Every structure is written in C-alpha cells, then in structure tokens.
Amino acid sequence: MTAHMKHDQPDERNVLDHMAQGIIGKSLDRPEGLLKVSGTATYAAEYVIDGCLEGVIVTSTCARGKVTSIDKQSVMSMPGVVDVINEPRMIARPAQGTANEAPEHKVGEIHYWGQPVALVVAETIEQARDAAKNLVIEYAPALAEFNPEDVVPEPQPDGTNEGDLNQAMEGADQCVDLTFTTEGHASAAMEPHAAIAQWDGKMLTVHASLQMLNYNIAELADALKLKQSQIRLISRYVGGGFGSKLGISEEVVAASVAAMVLDRPVRVVMSRQQVFQTIMRRSETRQRVRLSAKADGTFTGIGHEAVVSNLPGEEFAEPVTQSTDFLYAGDNRIMQIAVARIHRMTAGSVRAPGEAVGMPALEAAIDELAEKLGIDPIELRLRNLPDKHPVEGTPYSSRKLAECLTQGAKSFGWKKGKRTPRSRREGEWWIGTGVASAARVHNVGEAKARVTLRDDGTALVETDMTDIGTGTYAILGQIAGEMLGLNPDAVDVQLGDTKHPRGPGSGGSWGAASIGSAVFLACEAIRKELAGRAKVKAEKLTLKDGQIGTGKFSLPLTELIGGKSISVIGHYEPGAVEKNFVASGYGAFFAEVAVNHWTGETRVRRMTGAFGFGRVLNAKTARSQCIGGMVWCIGSALTEALHFDPNDGHLVNCDLAEYHVPVHRDIPDLDVIMVEERDPVASLIQAKGIGELGMCGGAGAIANAIYNACGARMHAFPMTPDKVLSAMPD
Amino acid sequence: MKNFEYAGADTVERATMLCAENGTKAIAGGTNLIDLMKLQVETPARLVDLNSIDDRRIEEEEGGLRIGALASNTAVAVDQRIRSDYPVLAKAILAGATQQLRNKASVGGNLGQRTRCFYFTNIDQPCNKRDPGSGCGALTGVARIHAILGASRHCIATYPGDMAVAMAALDAQVELSGLANKSRMVAVRDFHRCPGYTPELDNILEPGELVVAVHLPAPVGGTQLYRKVRERSSYAFALCSVAAIVDVKRGKIARADLAFGSIAPKPWVDQRLTQLLVGEKPNMALFEKAADILVDGARGVGDNDYKIPLVRRTLIATLCEATEI
Incomplete structure (x- = not known):
C-alpha cells in the first residue's frame, strides 16, 4: 500500500x-x-571482505592537457600489483549534487591538478600506494588559467534587475559600495571518500560513503552502463558529507570498474590529500555589495553581485545571492552571479552553498551602513523586513527573523546605542561584539x-x-x-x-x-x-x-x-x-570576540545563535546541527582558506594540519536558542531544514565584532592575523 | 609507502652503527617520520627503532638537568623541575601539536622535526631540500609560512617546532653520539643550520650520529615566556614565536635571552638584542629598537611579508609582558 x-x-x-x-x-x-x-x-571502508584488493587512485600532476601514455609495465612487476586501470568508464570529476547521471569527463583529459587518471590495484594498500607513486605517466600539458581574477567571468542568465540601483545610490541619504572576497573552502569531512565494490557477474554491491543514494544509484548505473536493478548501494553511516558526498565521486566508480574487470572485491579509499585535491571545493568569491538607504534607515536599494569560479563544463555556480533575493526590502535591486572558468578542481556544494559566503558579506555591509546611519544594527535590520517577497510579491511561509534578532539580543546581552570601536580593552585584547542575520532557503x-x-x-x-x-x-x-x-x-x-x-x-x-x-x-x-x-x-x-x-x-x-x-x-x-510561498529558515548570530592588539590574533569568546526553522523534531540533534554550523562560521570567518599555487594551480594546503578548521580550543560555549514555530508550507511535519542555517551569516557577525573590538574593517575572509594587523589602526 | 626493513637497537652504539648506513633512518615517536613516509617524502630502506634504548630519564646533573633523547614531550612538559626552573620550555612544548602527539613525540625526534613547507611535503613539486637541484617551489609559490631570516635562494623553509626555540633561548646543549662512541656537545643554537647551497641538510648531524640527550644549564630564573602566534589556538604551527627569558634587577634588564621560531630555518637567536637590552631600563623605545634590529635584514617573498611586522610586534609585546611595562 x-x-x-x-x-x-x-x-x-x-x-x-x-x-x-x-x-x-x-x-x-x-x-x-x-x-x-x-x-x-561500520563505515564504508571498514567492511571485512575476503579477498578484497586495494585500489589507489593516481592523480594528475598537471592542471590541463592530455594523458599521452601510461606505462603499466613500470609497476606491474612490483610486489603485489594486480592491475593498472584507466578505462573510459571511470570518471574524472565528482558528480554534482542531484546530477542523476554520471559526469561525462573522462580520465584521459586533464582539467585540474589532482584529477584521477588511473587506478592501481594491488593485494595490500601499501603495495598499491607505492606502485601508484611509481607509475610512469606522460602528459601533453596545455596552458591553463588558475586565477579567477585573470579571466572574464560569464554572467549567469537568471539575475535580478529591478528599478534603478545606480540612481538609488546617488539619491540615498547614506549608502555603501563594498567589495568582499572569500577564499575557497573544503568540506573536510572526517571520513575520507571510500568504497568497496563487489561484482558477482550480475549484481554489483557497493559500500560507499555517500549522501544521496537515490541519485547516486542512477549516477553509478550511468557510469557503468548497468541497470539500476543491478546495483545495490549501501551507506549506513557517513562520517560527514557537507556536500562533498552528494554525487558519486571518482573512488566509487573506480572501485566498481576494478571489481568488474578483476572479478574480485576492490576497496578504494582516498588519501586525505586526494580528498582535498580531487573532491568538490566551495568556490572563492568576489562580491560587490551595494546598499542605499534613507536617513531613517529604510533601504531604497540592494545590489549583490558575485564572481565565482568553476571548471569549464560545470553548471554549478555558487548561488551567493540566494537569500539576499528575499531577505530585505528595497525597490531597486540587482542580484547577479558570474562564473570565471578556471582550472581548479570542481566547484560544488559545500555546506550551505550560497548563503555560507553570501550572507556574511551582506551582513557585514549592513553593519557598515548602520554605522554611517547612526542606527543600531539590529534596529536597522528590523526596519527593513518586507512583508512579502520584494520582487515577486509571494508571501513568506513563516518567518521568525525579528523574533530571532530580539530574543537573541536579549539572551546575548546586546547593548543598544552608539557603537564605538575600541571602547573595551582587557590587557592586550580588544573586546567587541557583532550581530548578523541568518537565512537559508528551505528545500x-x-x-x-x-x-x-x-x-x-x-x-x-x-x-x-x-x-x-x-x-x-x-x-x-x-x-x-x-x-x-x-x-x-x-x-x-x-x-x-x-x-x-x-x-x-x-x-x-x-x-x-x-x-x-x-x-x-x-x-x-x-x-x-x-x-x-x-x-x-x-x-x-x-x-x-x-x-x-x-x-x-x-x-x-x-x-x-x-x-x-x-x-x-x-x-x-x-x-x-513551493512556488506560492517563500520558504526559508531564519536566525540571528551574536558574537563577542577578542582581538590581540599586538598580533592581530582573534578569538571568539562567546556566540549566540537564535534560529526559527519550523518544528524541532529532536532538540538535541537540532541543537547539535546549529552548533556545528556556528563552528563553521568561526572557521570561515577566521581561518579556512584553500591556497592554490599560482604557477601550476595545485592545492597546497591539502591536509587537516594546514587547512585550518577550528579546534576545540577555538570554540567557546555556544548558546543556541530555538524559536518555536510551525511552518505549514515547509513540510507535512511543519519542519524546515536545519543543517545549514547555522552557518549562514555568522562569519559576518564575527567580522562586525572584530571591527567593533579593534577598529579593523576588513572585506576579505578569512580574517587571519596578518590581515587584521594591516587593517588595524595604530 | 615503500617497503622497508625494520631493525631494533637497544644500545646507542648499535643504533649509531646501523644508522650510519645509507638509506637508514632512526625512529622514536615517529610522529613526523611516518607521515612523511606515507607521502614518500622520506623513503628509508631501513628504520632503526630506538625505543628499546633505556634513555628517557630526566636527571639532575651538575648545575642543570639532563633530558634523555627518548623522553616524551609530555614527560618533559609535566616534569616538576622543568615547570619550576625552566618554565619557558614547558610552555613551548605545551604550545605545540596536541596532547596525543606530545605523548608520542620524543625530545630527540622533535629536534629533528622537518619543515612544513608545502613544496617539501608534495613529491610532485620541486624542492631543493627533498630533492637537491630540483628548485624551490615556494619562492614563487604559496609562502605564507616561510622564512624571513636566514633563508637562501635555494630554500626558504622554516624550522617549524616550538621546543627547540625554548631550548635555544635557554642555551641548552645537545649531546650527540656518533660512530665508535664518539660523543660531542653542540649548542641547540648551532644544531640546526641555514640552507645556503645545501638545504637538504637540516642540521649538523654526521652520518650515524644521534641525539642522545639535551642538557639544560643551571636555572637562570627571570620571567620566562613563550608566545606563539597562530591562526587557531591549538594544533597549528606558529606564524612566529618568541621564547624569552628576561630578568629585571633594580629597574634594569639583567638578562634578556631571546629566541624566535617559524621565521627562519632554525630557532633564531640574535645576540645583538641581548647586547642592546641588558643594562637598560625597560621602556617602549628600547623595545622598538630591539625589534628593529631583529628584522633588520629580514626579507619576505610576498606571501610572508606580514611576518616582518608580526614578529616585530610580537617581540615588543613579549618584552612588555616580561618587564611589566
């Protein structure tokens, strides 16, 4: 039934x-x-399967070009080596989330440094790793652009252009026109990408670490030219995904192909470095934010234009302006995203694609506008909440943004009134506070x-x-x-x-x-x-x-x-x-930071997040999601950045020692307030999404708090000590 | 990872004999070496395990302390004598790595810790330290973590550790043992070397030579600080660090032993700072002058330019804290 x-x-x-x-x-x-x-x-790679071979992916050492030869004989005589596989069924990029089909790019054509080109299969992981390092591959490299600043970005077709923002800016009592940058992010899930494939001649069984089996089975079937009924995918536990396991990635297909070719079970686990170099990144962004307002704080215009990047042939463009679209009032509006085509690894969904980097920029710009207007930043936000979608006129399904701002402010102990930077110092440390709204579209x-x-x-x-x-x-x-x-x-x-x-x-x-x-x-x-x-x-x-x-x-x-x-x-x-309402989760972040006068080191001392996301199904797991999101806010505000070599485009900081996510000591007690709500549009259980909202804007609250603490106004995330020092007044 | 032979050694003599052979590496905690072996940055044909050698004691000796090379970082950091008489050393160790790594890491191994340079740890990139003559990827690459002092055009990698920086400030001595029981003492300050034309040599160890112990001089008192600047508050290598032993007597600086980490290929000691500071009344102008001397001649390659003002300010802050001005 x-x-x-x-x-x-x-x-x-x-x-x-x-x-x-x-x-x-x-x-x-x-x-x-x-x-x-x-x-x-038991996680994907941990199933004990008799006779299981070990596969290690070999990745390219150039960013663009062709593989001209793979000398299999260079490793076939090494101990334990069973085969070197580089056949056309293998994939060279991960599938984007909900792709529902296999990525079409093949392993012989190189589009980024670290792209899989072959799989070495051996009896033990050590043998396979050694052989993978020794495999002789020749490339015909081609010139490649690595830096999004060096190429002309292609505007996306679905921008917003309402009224006349330029005129609104000119006629405004106060306005800001700011350019923010954010660096690339990695999902950095604890469990690396891994798969064990078994083929019995008719049926393929794959233990994998994947987020969306309903799409992944179609993607894998497409890659292998099998029927979905010939595939069983199993992912009982996933050690973090954050978007990086939405689509099938290279190890799932490589293990499957190898198992089918060799007629033995094959395990492929990506090394930590490969996870960083080969799996989806969040694009870096350059964002121009324009806000124009009357003296009473009423917005007359909002502009949010972003340049993001991706590989040629990828449809995904970090949807930076997604929530700016409906969050605040203002008759004159420009929202536009443009994509720079460059040869870094695939850009795709990393937790809260769009708002994770778009909201902090918007919310930092609002802080600057509030300062110019002389209006409390919470009050300024409250004065600009539209009663329906500012362009389309559709109603909000439910929206607790005002309640989040006011309840959060009360719990945090927000002091209304004039906010002067450098008004509180404890020893070497400047102390300051900041606020930002949270929004994340509901799907x-x-x-x-x-x-x-x-x-x-x-x-x-x-x-x-x-x-x-x-x-x-x-x-x-x-x-x-x-x-x-x-x-x-x-x-x-x-x-x-x-x-x-x-x-x-x-x-x-x-x-x-x-x-x-x-x-x-x-x-x-x-x-x-x-x-x-x-x-x-x-x-x-x-x-x-x-x-x-x-x-x-x-x-x-x-x-x-x-x-x-x-x-x-x-x-x-x-x-x-879905189309008759605007459905989104909302919230507010409050951060107190300490900035060292001498070194520019910034530590978050406390943080409050107040969220309204429909019915809470389990207060504990919901709170954990919020805390996790707020931890990501701290990382993206202060430390997280992918660094690419300017000469050959490779990712240099590709492990957890050099890609700095926050550690326990960076995380103070985080206060989470869940504002009671039922949303009849969001779902039949009146619940909205929670997993991403907690990181949609909080980095902006931290940036605003840094300014309030020490007077350093920065527009480049993450705000590392070097940037803080150079922006800090003497 | 390449196949390798594994040999145990239960005496220093046996270990030095084995280690003198080509392609052999000594292993104690392995917290650095094993990572590098997985990446095939290190590809020893043989590992000599030193853990059976019975020398992990911390003992009093005439005027000071002798720390066996196999003592764990944790054991040193929690030792009551070190905490009270050499607090800069305990603070430096606790500023490094994580509890789990410190439990495993040895004193001798920590002195031999290799650079974190991104080009050194990636075998598909040029690196004169790993592969002499292949070039330096960092010079025109990503160099946020690289040296501003003591580097050469062949290598701008830093020594990344914390413990040795404190030992350099304390002017500790390293006891080495070589082939045929040949022993020698070298100051920690002279143990690591600047790259010049031979960046492949991190330190002055001869083939087969091993660190046997570190000798701390008699306690010198004073205010002892270790200040480490980093993006996150734990498990991050320093952007720069300062170890300081400063004593003020009758209003004047009586002692100012300073060493700096993560700005040079070795724990950086500049005697001119001590000469300038000792005998003077602590004041901001003096500290600024000291900081100017420190970075006189410092040079960045772009990405790491920020280290020049950063270490300057960090020194001033440390001197202010130590002298309470």
Whole structure:
C-alpha cells in the first residue's frame, strides 16, 4: 500500500502536536550514538571482505592537457600489483549534487591538478600506494588559467534587475559600495571518500560513503552502463558529507570498474590529500555589495553581485545571492552571479552553498551602513523586513527573523546605542561584539519510506535515506513513534541501502523535512487502517506506549494487529506550495570576540545563535546541527582558506594540519536558542531544514565584532592575523 | 609507502652503527617520520627503532638537568623541575601539536622535526631540500609560512617546532653520539643550520650520529615566556614565536635571552638584542629598537611579508609582558 501526497496546500493541522506519545521534539539520544562513539559503527571502508584488493587512485600532476601514455609495465612487476586501470568508464570529476547521471569527463583529459587518471590495484594498500607513486605517466600539458581574477567571468542568465540601483545610490541619504572576497573552502569531512565494490557477474554491491543514494544509484548505473536493478548501494553511516558526498565521486566508480574487470572485491579509499585535491571545493568569491538607504534607515536599494569560479563544463555556480533575493526590502535591486572558468578542481556544494559566503558579506555591509546611519544594527535590520517577497510579491511561509534578532539580543546581552570601536580593552585584547542575520532557503525533495507495524507491536522504518551524522535515525524513530504510540526503542530505523524505498537523500538541509513527511504519511495510513480495524474514526484513536485507545475501550496494539502486520509506503512529493510561498529558515548570530592588539590574533569568546526553522523534531540533534554550523562560521570567518599555487594551480594546503578548521580550543560555549514555530508550507511535519542555517551569516557577525573590538574593517575572509594587523589602526 | 626493513637497537652504539648506513633512518615517536613516509617524502630502506634504548630519564646533573633523547614531550612538559626552573620550555612544548602527539613525540625526534613547507611535503613539486637541484617551489609559490631570516635562494623553509626555540633561548646543549662512541656537545643554537647551497641538510648531524640527550644549564630564573602566534589556538604551527627569558634587577634588564621560531630555518637567536637590552631600563623605545634590529635584514617573498611586522610586534609585546611595562 502506498500513501501519496503532493504538497499543494499548506498543512495547518499540526497533526504531530495532537499525538499522545509525547516524544516529538524531545531531546533524545541517537540510537546509533553509542556505536559511533565506541568505534563499532561500520563505515564504508571498514567492511571485512575476503579477498578484497586495494585500489589507489593516481592523480594528475598537471592542471590541463592530455594523458599521452601510461606505462603499466613500470609497476606491474612490483610486489603485489594486480592491475593498472584507466578505462573510459571511470570518471574524472565528482558528480554534482542531484546530477542523476554520471559526469561525462573522462580520465584521459586533464582539467585540474589532482584529477584521477588511473587506478592501481594491488593485494595490500601499501603495495598499491607505492606502485601508484611509481607509475610512469606522460602528459601533453596545455596552458591553463588558475586565477579567477585573470579571466572574464560569464554572467549567469537568471539575475535580478529591478528599478534603478545606480540612481538609488546617488539619491540615498547614506549608502555603501563594498567589495568582499572569500577564499575557497573544503568540506573536510572526517571520513575520507571510500568504497568497496563487489561484482558477482550480475549484481554489483557497493559500500560507499555517500549522501544521496537515490541519485547516486542512477549516477553509478550511468557510469557503468548497468541497470539500476543491478546495483545495490549501501551507506549506513557517513562520517560527514557537507556536500562533498552528494554525487558519486571518482573512488566509487573506480572501485566498481576494478571489481568488474578483476572479478574480485576492490576497496578504494582516498588519501586525505586526494580528498582535498580531487573532491568538490566551495568556490572563492568576489562580491560587490551595494546598499542605499534613507536617513531613517529604510533601504531604497540592494545590489549583490558575485564572481565565482568553476571548471569549464560545470553548471554549478555558487548561488551567493540566494537569500539576499528575499531577505530585505528595497525597490531597486540587482542580484547577479558570474562564473570565471578556471582550472581548479570542481566547484560544488559545500555546506550551505550560497548563503555560507553570501550572507556574511551582506551582513557585514549592513553593519557598515548602520554605522554611517547612526542606527543600531539590529534596529536597522528590523526596519527593513518586507512583508512579502520584494520582487515577486509571494508571501513568506513563516518567518521568525525579528523574533530571532530580539530574543537573541536579549539572551546575548546586546547593548543598544552608539557603537564605538575600541571602547573595551582587557590587557592586550580588544573586546567587541557583532550581530548578523541568518537565512537559508528551505528545500524539499520527493521521498519514499516504508513503515511496517509488525505483529509484535514494534515498527520498522525502511528507506535509502542516509544519516550523515545529522540524526536521521533518531528523528525518524521519533516521528514514527509519535504517530504510532511507540517509544523510539520500539522503532527500528533502517537507512542507507538502495534495497529500501527511495528517500530524498541528505543535502540542502532537505532530508528531515522530506523523509519525515514520507514517514508521517505512511504512519497516517497505518493509523487509518488501525481505526478501521477498531471500527472508529482515525481522529478518535489514541496510540500511546503500545496501547490503543478509542475513547470506548483500550487494548494492547498487538491484539488489534492480531498477527496481520501493516506495511505502508509513504510517498511525499513537493507541490504547488513551493512556488506560492517563500520558504526559508531564519536566525540571528551574536558574537563577542577578542582581538590581540599586538598580533592581530582573534578569538571568539562567546556566540549566540537564535534560529526559527519550523518544528524541532529532536532538540538535541537540532541543537547539535546549529552548533556545528556556528563552528563553521568561526572557521570561515577566521581561518579556512584553500591556497592554490599560482604557477601550476595545485592545492597546497591539502591536509587537516594546514587547512585550518577550528579546534576545540577555538570554540567557546555556544548558546543556541530555538524559536518555536510551525511552518505549514515547509513540510507535512511543519519542519524546515536545519543543517545549514547555522552557518549562514555568522562569519559576518564575527567580522562586525572584530571591527567593533579593534577598529579593523576588513572585506576579505578569512580574517587571519596578518590581515587584521594591516587593517588595524595604530 | 615503500617497503622497508625494520631493525631494533637497544644500545646507542648499535643504533649509531646501523644508522650510519645509507638509506637508514632512526625512529622514536615517529610522529613526523611516518607521515612523511606515507607521502614518500622520506623513503628509508631501513628504520632503526630506538625505543628499546633505556634513555628517557630526566636527571639532575651538575648545575642543570639532563633530558634523555627518548623522553616524551609530555614527560618533559609535566616534569616538576622543568615547570619550576625552566618554565619557558614547558610552555613551548605545551604550545605545540596536541596532547596525543606530545605523548608520542620524543625530545630527540622533535629536534629533528622537518619543515612544513608545502613544496617539501608534495613529491610532485620541486624542492631543493627533498630533492637537491630540483628548485624551490615556494619562492614563487604559496609562502605564507616561510622564512624571513636566514633563508637562501635555494630554500626558504622554516624550522617549524616550538621546543627547540625554548631550548635555544635557554642555551641548552645537545649531546650527540656518533660512530665508535664518539660523543660531542653542540649548542641547540648551532644544531640546526641555514640552507645556503645545501638545504637538504637540516642540521649538523654526521652520518650515524644521534641525539642522545639535551642538557639544560643551571636555572637562570627571570620571567620566562613563550608566545606563539597562530591562526587557531591549538594544533597549528606558529606564524612566529618568541621564547624569552628576561630578568629585571633594580629597574634594569639583567638578562634578556631571546629566541624566535617559524621565521627562519632554525630557532633564531640574535645576540645583538641581548647586547642592546641588558643594562637598560625597560621602556617602549628600547623595545622598538630591539625589534628593529631583529628584522633588520629580514626579507619576505610576498606571501610572508606580514611576518616582518608580526614578529616585530610580537617581540615588543613579549618584552612588555616580561618587564611589566
């Protein structure tokens, strides 16, 4: 049985609020948490498979050109070497998120330094690594541009141009016209990209670390020219994805090809360096932000224009202006993105593509405008919240931005009034505060999940949806448990296996809302079936702790099931509400920083994030997502940057010692406020996406706090000590 | 990783004999060497494991302390005598790496720690230190972490460590043992070398020669500081660092022993600073003059130009803190 719904109308019933179990939203532990912290959760590369060979990817040492020869004989006699594979089925770039087909670029044509060109397969990983380093490859290199500043960027077709921004700027009482830069970012997930492929002549089974199996199976089938029914993908646990595992990447296809060619299981694990050099980066950006305002702070214009980069042939362009589009008022608007075609590795989705770098620039510009206007920066934002989409006129589905700004300010202890830099010093340290708004568009995807109420009174949830560390196992147990009157430990959630119904995949923060809606639909149908069996209306049903109540009688659920388990596939489909409403998560960041007068070192002393993202499904995992996002804010504000060699375009800082994500000592206590909200448009469970919102703007709050602390106004992220020192007044 | 032979040595004599052979590397904690072997930056044919040698003690000796080369960084940093008499050393060690790495890393190995230069650690790039004659990728490449003093046009890599910087300020001595039990003492300040035309040689060790111990001189007191500037507050190599032992008596500077990290191929000591400072009344103009002397002759290649004002300011800040002005 299938329970299908297309989301054409807002669902204001808030069904989950009227259930009896009382577990939805509760701060519950993840069911798989103990396995993870005790090292007993099995990740993709950790399956023990007899006779498994080890493959090591060989990557190019030039940024553009052709492979003219690969001398297999240079390594075939080395101990343990089984084969060198460089056939056309292999892929040279990762697939973009939701591509649903294999990348077309092949391993013989080089488009970036570090591109896979071959796979060396040997009996042990050490042998394979050694042979990979010794493989003699000849290239015919071609000239390549590496620096986005050196090429003329191509404007994207879908910009916004309303009114006359230039005129608005000229006629403004105050305006700012600023250019910000952000550097490239890496996802830097803890678990490197890895796959083990097994081929039995008919069926390919691949353990991989992937975020969206529903798309990945199509991508892999396309690469290998197999039918999807010949492939089983398994990703039960994913040690962080952050966008880098949205599409299939090179190791999945390489392991599969090798297993099929050699008729033996093959494992391919990327080295840490390869993960940095070969997997998606977030593009660096150059952003021009223009704001014009009347003396009372009313915006008359907003301009946000960004240059980003990608390889030739890639459609993805970091959507920098995505939330600027609808966040603030102003009749005269320009939003435009242009892409510089350069030969660095593929640019793609890294956590919160667009807002992660666009919001900090916008929010830092607003801080400068507030200073010029002499208006408190929170007040300035509050004065410019439109009551509908500023261009399209569509209503907001729900928006708690004002509440986030005011509740966050109260909790943080924000002092209204004139803000003068360098007004607080403790020893060598300048102390300052800053604020920024958060926004991240809300997305949903088509999703299916099977829920079975078994005759022993427990429930089973099955979908190929993944849990990339976000808490999917926990929240699906809570949704099913709430709807069916079961404790979460009576709900067995099985994820990350394409033998189950297709979920939406984890990406774009849409996972919980989409798959949660599918599980919800299945459970609603089960409740209906139970009501039928009990001969009452579904609304009269009370399910709690494995007991069923009808208002007239109460009995154990197992009695009503009576050996006839109920199995329903919930099928959620996004619908008309998507275009009839603007749906987004909102929030506000508050940061207090200390900047060293002598060295320019900046440390975040405390940070508050207040967020409104619809219904909270699990307060603990939701809070963890927010904290994770805020940690990323600190990284992107202060340290994270990919550095590319200007001569040959290779990525130089390609490990976790030299690509500086924040460490524990960089992270103070982070205060997270979740503003209660129900969003009838966002999903059938009134929840919006959470995973990315927590990093959409916070780097701007930190930049604003640095200025407030020491008077250094910077427009280049990350704000490392060298930049702080050169911008700091004497 | 290349195949290699593994040999254990339980005496210094046996270890030096084995290490004298071509292609042999000594291993203690392995926190640096094993990473480099995986990258095939280091490709020893044989590893000689020193861990069976019974010399990880920290012992008092006439006027000072002797630290066995196999003592872990953690053991040194938590030793009560070192914490009270040589706090600059404890502070420097604790400023480096992570607890897990410090537990494993040895004193001798830490002195031999190799550079973090991005071109040294990538075997597909030119590097005169790794592959003499191949060129220097950093000179025209990404050089944020590179040297502003003591470099040559063949190599601008820095010595990245913290511990040795404090040892240089303390003027500690390194005890070396070579073939046929030949021992010698070298000042930590003279142990590492500037690249000149031979950047492949990080230090003055002869073939087979091993660090056996580090000798700390008698405690000198004073205010001892280690200030390390970095982008993040842990697990990051210094942008620059200053080890300072400063004593003020009757209003005048009686001692000013200074060493600097991550700005040169070796822990950088400039005696002119000591000569300038000692005997003077601490004041800002004096410190600025000292800082000017330090960076007199410093040169960046673009990316690392910021280190010149940075180390200048860091020195001034350290002297202010040490003299409480």
